[in-house]
Amino acid sequence: MNRLPPELLHQICLSLHADGLDSRTTLSIFSRLNHTCYGIAAPLVYQHLSVIFWDRQTLRETVSELTEEGLGRQFVKYARKLSIICLDPYTGNSPRARSGQLEGYKLGLSRDVEGDLAAKNTFLESHLTDPSLCRAAAFDLLTSWSSYRKSQRDWDPLATLIARLYHLGQIDFLVQDNFPISLQEAISQHHPNCLLNLWSSQNVSTSVPGLKKLANPQLWEQIADDNPVIDVNLLRLQGLHTFAVQIPGKSDGNSGRIELDEMLPFLFLAPNLKHLLLEDPTRHRLPMDMLKEEWHKFAVTMQPVPISSLQSISIGRPGPYEDILLKLANIVDLSQLRSLQINATHDTAVLTRVPALFPNLERLFISTNGYGWGRPSLSTDDDIGIAAIRAFNPLKYLYLDGFRSVSSLNQILQRHGLSLKGLIVIxxxxxxxxxxxxxxxxxxxxxxxxxxxxxxxxxxxxxxxxxxxxxxxxxxxxxxxxxxxxxxxxxxxxxxxxxxxxxxxxxxxxxxxxxxxxxxxxxxxxxxxxxxxxxxxxxxxxxxxxxxxxxxxxxxxxxxxxxxxxxxxxxxxxxxxxxxxxxxxxxxxxx
Structure with missing residues (x-):
């Protein structure tokens, strides 16, 4: 082994790491060989740091292991990816979580935990190994991420940790809270080029200046306590890479919705934003008219200049209606989009207008389980919806959820079958x-x-x-x-x-x-x-x-x-x- 070139040793380490060999086992093997082997293996073993917690105490305990004398000190030197995961207290205090918490910073994320389908590079790989396909295993430890309770919130240990990491290149935030200002400042100061993936939906609507003065003081205090207001500068962050955001809306009294369209241009200010995840909050406490007026004033003052380098858009469930895609296409050029996910189809007539927006789309994930998809029987599908899917240019990957008939599937594959490399029918x-x-x-x-x-x-x-x-x-x-x-x-x-x-x-x-x-x-x-x-x-x-x-x-x-x-x-x-x-x-x- 001493005579092998470093490049070959590096490939050996990569192969062992890719095969899923336990990190400590990998490092132990190479540390017995020589210092060169250890020096090559250590950056691979310690490249992914996961901080898992469920209250202030467990956060402090986990971060304390990353001091110069702690068991996880090597992560400070080598970690390139940081995953911040808050579990709910019930899951956190389970025996499984407690056993993992002793070395919680070593727990990695499964490949299918990190967000919506359209933002992934893989197609079927996670379906082969994801335990959530199993009914009783669906309540998975790492998918049970939760909110950091307001009485326990203390982000300072994480802000300090971010400042201390030598080579941080990516942060995955899996906490059901708005991204805290203290972490945003730590990134801007110490790792300005770090990629930031915000997988939990962020409430941007209350971040516009002026709302605090107009809102009922008691209500505003309650809103801020439940989920601290975002710094609007987050929308301009250089490294913002994946952004899940709430799009507030309300019924227009007929069959449509009124949404906060005035906020949409501000979603395209981050120069490196690749993945946009859109969700509809279950409720918003401030009047829609007030939100729309203040965002309009803010837009007139700031004159945002939207830019787009998006690769994927995902509409969640619940999420805004399909016409949100038409609105976004009027703000920025989305013709280079590669992946689109629609988790609930509300209006198949509107869906027919979507394919023309995305001529270069390669991956489509679509579910029929919306409120407007026609249900003439349990064995047939909505013809307009089928026609909409056929209207896309030939796709490479197609994910179909809730389709009923073989005839519908055949019609879709008559259009896309020759080009398909991956097909999922759920x-x-x-x-x-x-x-x-x-x-x-x-x-x-x-x-x-x-x-x-x-x-x-x-x-x-x-x-x-x-x-x-x-x-x-x-x-x-x-x-x-x-x-x-x-x-x-x-x-x-x-x-x-x-x-x-x-x-x-x-x-x-x-x-x-x-x-x-x-x-x-x-x-x-x-x-x-x-x-x-x-x-x-x-x-x-x-x-x-x-x-x-x-x-x-x-x-x-x-x-x-x-x-x-x-x-x-x-x-x-x-x-x-x-x-x-x-x-x-x-x-x-x-x-």
Whole structure:
């Protein structure tokens, strides 16, 4: 090893780190070799610092470990990325969190925790490993980020830490609060080129000067206590890279909304902003007329000059309506946008005007679960919405949530199939409230072997795929569907959502489940590594190219069962991930 060039040692370290080898193990291995190896490995091991806390005490304790004598002192020297994560007290005080808190600064973020889909570089990778695909694992430690309680707020330890870090290049803020002024000042003073990702929605609307004088003093004090007012200069920050922001609005009395349009130009002042996440706050306490008037005055005074280098826009749920995209396009040029995510479709007629705004779009994430998407039946989709999706230029990646019919899917793929490299069709589990008991319905296209073969013909370049399949106790029809998946000659990664409930939709929990149906449900839902391997072999043996490398099976259907049956099913099929390795093939099984 002493004779190896540093470049090769660096590549070895990178490979070990990329393979997920425990950081301490990696460093221990290289420290035993020589000082050169240690010097190459240490910057990789300590490059990502996560500060995880849930109150003032835990924040101080964690930061104290980063002093010159603390266990985490090496992070001060090498860390390039800082993740600030506030958990809710319940999660924070759980045994799992307490065990991790002893070395909380070493906990990294999963790749799918860091924000909305449109802001990610990966497409299907996180679907292979994300535990939230598993029903009981959805309450994940690192996705339960919360607000820093006002009685506990003390950002000084973090501001001091930011000032002390040698090579800080990126901050991810996962706290359900406005970004504090003290941290903003620390970044501007010590790391002016540091990228800042604000994943929690920021309340910018109250930051305009003049509101404090007009608002009721008691109400203003309450607003400031709940979430301190943002420094409006945050919108100009050089390193602002990802920005989640609340867009206040109210009903116009008809079917539309009145939104704070006067604020929109100020969202495009940061020169390096790449990802914009738009959300609609559940409530805003100041009158909309007051907000609009003060932002209008501020715009007249400041004369903002919007610029855009955006790569992605995401509209959350709840979020503003689709016409927000038309408004933004009138402010800046969005023609170079690469990714668009619409989490709730409200008006498919407006949606038809969106594709012309984004001629270079490559990735579209869209859900039909809005209030305005037509629902003529459980098996059909809104024709106008389908036409809107077809109006986009051919896409490389497409994420469809809540679509019902195979016909709709085929129409969409007639337009985009030849160019697609990734396709995700999510089974929508939609609750429908009743006074006696909740019940559910599942919206997804029910494919058979012929349908899957047709999809393969429509998408010859497809490398990543996630689709739902309905189980039937390993019947010949079910096996033929797995075999048909082998017709995707370019497919490398596959996630199968396996629906184990054979009953028609919708299904009411209040109904008594017949013994024969319950038996079929349990047969379909009981899965192990052996079954996953059998599914793998059916697919792989029918794929002539043998390109498939990753498979995950994720059963679903618990929501439609009575509670006693759910408990019994959990006992028979405990939630877990089973990993088996065949050469370079990793199979993930999650229930």
């Amino acid at each position: 089974p929508c589990i939609q609750p429908m409230n009743r006074p006696d008991e909740a019940h559910f319905r599942y919206n997804y296209p029910e494919l058979d072997a012929f349908d899957i073969s047709q999809l393969a013909k429509s998408c010859p370049q497809l490398e990543e795929l996630r689709i739902p399949i309905k189980r039937s106790m390993g019947s010949q029809e079910e096996c033929e569907m797995y075999k048909a998946l082998g017709n995707f000659s370019s497919l490398r990664s596959l996630v199968l959502d396996l629906h184990f409930d054979p009953r028609s939709r919708p299904v009411y929990r209040i109904e008594q489940v017949e013994a024969s149906v319950l038996q079929e449900i349990f047969v379909n839902a009981t899965m192990d590594e052996k079954l996953a391997l059998q599914i793998w072999h059916l697919i792989s043996s029918n794929q002539a190219s043998r390109r498939l490398q990753h498979l995950r099976v994720a059963p679903f259907g618990h929501e439609s069962l009575p509670r006693d049956e759910i408990r019994l099913l959990d006992w028979c099929s405990p939630t877990k991930e089973v990993k088996g390795e065949i050469d370079k093939v990793i199979i993930y099984l999650g229930i």
